[in-house]
Amino acid sequence: MQGGRGDREMTDRYIVGVDLGGTSINVGVLPYAGGRVLGMRSLPTEPQRGAKFVVDRMIELIRAAMKDARREGAIPDDGFIGIGIGSPGPLDRRTGTVLETPNLGWRNFPLRDLIANAIGLEAVLDNDANCAALGEFWQGAARHVRHLVGVTLGTGIGGGIVVDGRVFHGASDLAGEIGHMTIDSTGRKCNCGNYGCLEAYASGPAIAARAVEGLEANGNSLLPALVEGDLTRVTAETVYEAIVAGDLYAREVMRETANFLGTGLANLINLMNPEMIVISGGVTRAGGHLLGPLRTEVRRRAFRGGFESCEIVTSELGGMAGVVGAVATYKVERCGGL
Amino acid sequence: MQGGRGDREMTDRYIVGVDLGGTSINVGVLPYAGGRVLGMRSLPTEPQRGAKFVVDRMIELIRAAMKDARREGAIPDDGFIGIGIGSPGPLDRRTGTVLETPNLGWRNFPLRDLIANAIGLEAVLDNDANCAALGEFWQGAARHVRHLVGVTLGTGIGGGIVVDGRVFHGASDLAGEIGHMTIDSTGRKCNCGNYGCLEAYASGPAIAARAVEGLEANGNSLLPALVEGDLTRVTAETVYEAIVAGDLYAREVMRETANFLGTGLANLINLMNPEMIVISGGVTRAGGHLLGPLRTEVRRRAFRGGFESCEIVTSELGGMAGVVGAVATYKVERCGGL
Numbered sequence: 001m002q003g004g005r006g007d008r009e010m011t012d013r014y015i016v017g018v019d020l021g022g023t024s025i026n027v028g029v030l031p032y033a034g035g036r037v038l039g040m041r042s043l044p045t046e047p048q049r050g051a052k053f054v055v056d057r058m059i060e061l062i063r064a065a066m067k068d069a070r071r072e073g074a075i076p077d078d079g080f081i082g083i084g085i086g087s088p089g090p091l092d093r094r095t096g097t098v099l100e101t102p103n104l105g106w107r108n109f110p111l112r113d114l115i116a117n118a119i120g121l122e123a124v125l126d127n128d129a130n131c132a133a134l135g136e137f138w139q140g141a142a143r144h145v146r147h148l149v150g151v152t153l154g155t156g157i158g159g160g161i162v163v164d165g166r167v168f169h170g171a172s173d174l175a176g177e178i179g180h181m182t183i184d185s186t187g188r189k190c191n192c193g194n195y196g197c198l199e200a201y202a203s204g205p206a207i208a209a210r211a212v213e214g215l216e217a218n219g220n221s222l223l224p225a226l227v228e229g230d231l232t233r234v235t236a237e238t239v240y241e242a243i244v245a246g247d248l249y250a251r252e253v254m255r256e257t258a259n260f261l262g263t264g265l266a267n268l269i270n271l272m273n274p275e276m277i278v279i280s281g282g283v284t285r286a287g288g289h290l291l292g293p294l295r296t297e298v299r300r301r302a303f304r305g306g307f308e309s310c311e312i313v314t315s316e317l318g319g320m321a322g323v324v325g326a327v328a329t330y331k332v333e334r335c336g337g338l
Numbered sequence: 339m340q341g342g343r344g345d346r347e348m349t350d351r352y353i354v355g356v357d358l359g360g361t362s363i364n365v366g367v368l369p370y371a372g373g374r375v376l377g378m379r380s381l382p383t384e385p386q387r388g389a390k391f392v393v394d395r396m397i398e399l400i401r402a403a404m405k406d407a408r409r410e411g412a413i414p415d416d417g418f419i420g421i422g423i424g425s426p427g428p429l430d431r432r433t434g435t436v437l438e439t440p441n442l443g444w445r446n447f448p449l450r451d452l453i454a455n456a457i458g459l460e461a462v463l464d465n466d467a468n469c470a471a472l473g474e475f476w477q478g479a480a481r482h483v484r485h486l487v488g489v490t491l492g493t494g495i496g497g498g499i500v501v502d503g504r505v506f507h508g509a510s511d512l513a514g515e516i517g518h519m520t521i522d523s524t525g526r527k528c529n530c531g532n533y534g535c536l537e538a539y540a541s542g543p544a545i546a547a548r549a550v551e552g553l554e555a556n557g558n559s560l561l562p563a564l565v566e567g568d569l570t571r572v573t574a575e576t577v578y579e580a581i582v583a584g585d586l587y588a589r590e591v592m593r594e595t596a597n598f599l600g601t602g603l604a605n606l607i608n609l610m611n612p613e614m615i616v617i618s619g620g621v622t623r624a625g626g627h628l629l630g631p632l633r634t635e636v637r638r639r640a641f642r643g644g645f646e647s648c649e650i651v652t653s654e655l656g657g658m659a660g661v662v663g664a665v666a667t668y669k670v671e672r673c674g675g676l
Binding site: 172194 | 428437484485497501506507508509510511512513514515516518519520521522523524530532534597598601604605606608609610611612613638639641643644646647648
């Protein structure tokens, strides 16, 4: 660490991690040196109630988490050094501004300083997928790995590139947008306006949409029954439930998902040759139904040497990756490294 | 520079650069501090005559280039500090071994040490596309750019990623294989065995193949006349000649090429967010016929912020990029940086 304080002085210091998602806000506290998350708190984001509501809720959660952590960890009042915030992007790290988030409806929103001023602690802001990848490097599946790519599968598909313990941000903080890699140049329309993006095939909503589209030709599927005939209610979760119930069609939908995702990961490997790819998000609950065909497709498409030197694993931190990674981001940005 | 010698001592030192390609071998000498290439020599590779022939020819060219450079630059006999070699890959930089080159027919070939021992100078080996990208950073189009990707368009499509003055090699020296990025997961078969690779659409041979395939439906094209009716002789060069002669079909083939390439570059931008992409190779002679529609397609597919922060330019070093870049590679590997 290259910050202004010595390591010894830092050992009794704590950092707040905030994970802002489209669905929920998670907040926790970690010791400077890492370890167990203290004071973990979570509430729904409810973005439809407006930006002020969301920010107030974040502040309320941070205060509550700090209070709980103080008690759990016997932390003195001046034991907190700062706040790391992971947010959907794209964003400007220098100014701490969220430039655009379709899921929250924000534009050019000065999130970092609103939080920092309300709490009275210095804050840093980074992309949620970047934070998750850095969290896996610090305390998760990618400990001791020099070069990893984290892939978050959810409403969208995000990515974070970590090289030598730091996030690779690129020229304008936009590196890692794996979800918007074209894998089929004349393919499905994506929310971003482009055609054939990975996200248009393998995000949660895309999996659900493909499942519903194929139902007509697969009359035996259990999917309609699982949503009481209301196909608008099919989600990636429903597809997973159908697989567990033995539905062959749902299994086939997941196999196709694995193929699309495998194409994207093979591109990643051929381009970046990482030591590890860490996949996170609800879809990973499909386990072997996803990972088996995924590895097969990556092996088929990537260079052999690149495939062989890349471990493909699922997240160890799960839902905690965002909070742990936000703390890690603060450490890297303000304390010189992990 | 962090090597064993002081900068002052290095100013009168020289490094040999070797650019081994499937078609020709180029060799030149550069001063440690950069500048004009001295003693430039070039001969066809003629790989069909065997590995020993090619290596002997490389050694002969290196000796001749050093002799000429000594005279041109008034270099003392002990003025040479080492040799940088750029070779088709994949290769193992640590052992200096070329692992596999379809174009040369080599496998596990200890190229670096054969050259180093014959000349009596230390040598380093890296991928030719990596060398070209580093050359553009050192003395070409990407001077003062922190983060660039070089794309070489030829018999294959190669890529080199440069970050903060160093090549990004990945876990096993395979990073940057842009040509084998899938852009159409059910598309054209590639030489690598995969389907829908960028190289299967936009390499020289792929451009020629697509041009010939579409001829039947485009009877007015000048292409058949340019090869005296022997369509096996159509090359990317022929397509370019037809464009110059005003052939609308050839122009359309180049526009399609630009679209495929644009999809690949948009993927690069969304994933790596570079400040600059430097394109090199014969196809860039098509100039605006390629670059105009290329930029349009990249704008259409990449994130706006990523597109706006990325200059897309053609090589400044042209055919010299390999030699200049091989010298740059030696400097980075053995002298601590450029």
